[in-house]
Amino acid sequence: MANHTVWYFAYASNMNRGQMAQRAGSLAEERTARLDNYELNFDKIARGGTGTANIVPAEGKTVWGVLYRVTEQQLKALDRFEGVPEHYRRSEVTVVGGDGKKVGAQVYLARKVRKGLKPDRLYLQKIIQGAEEHSLPGDYIEQLKRFEPA
16 A cells, blocks of 8 residues: 555645655645635744644635645655644545545644744745745735734
8 A cells, every 4th residue: 555645735834845845755746725614824833932824614714725645654754744643633624626626635733722823934935935836826825925924
């Protein structure tokens, strides 16, 4: 089963191609997708008191991101980078690809959250860069740019 792959939905700094290459190596496939009825925020507590990205259920909202086809080995590497199980937990969500088809994908959800946190400026820039690299919708990129950094 070494060649078994799954879809991973990246909604934050892992949208950045350079970061994903460092963390997971060569990726077989990538495409844009959206997760309906969720919202992006920065309520995951990070070192230094800033917030890192998390998604939470929110009726009528949408989170855009990137679907990567990853091997189980690559997913385990991502688990280490994301701090599973202490900082994030992995869950399955249904996203809608650019072709309109629904796809089951793995996603990381924060374990410990706190309201009122702001993202680090460089971290936020990496997220925006990843969104631009993948040509996510312009209004969503503008929404990302409206987050106030720490």
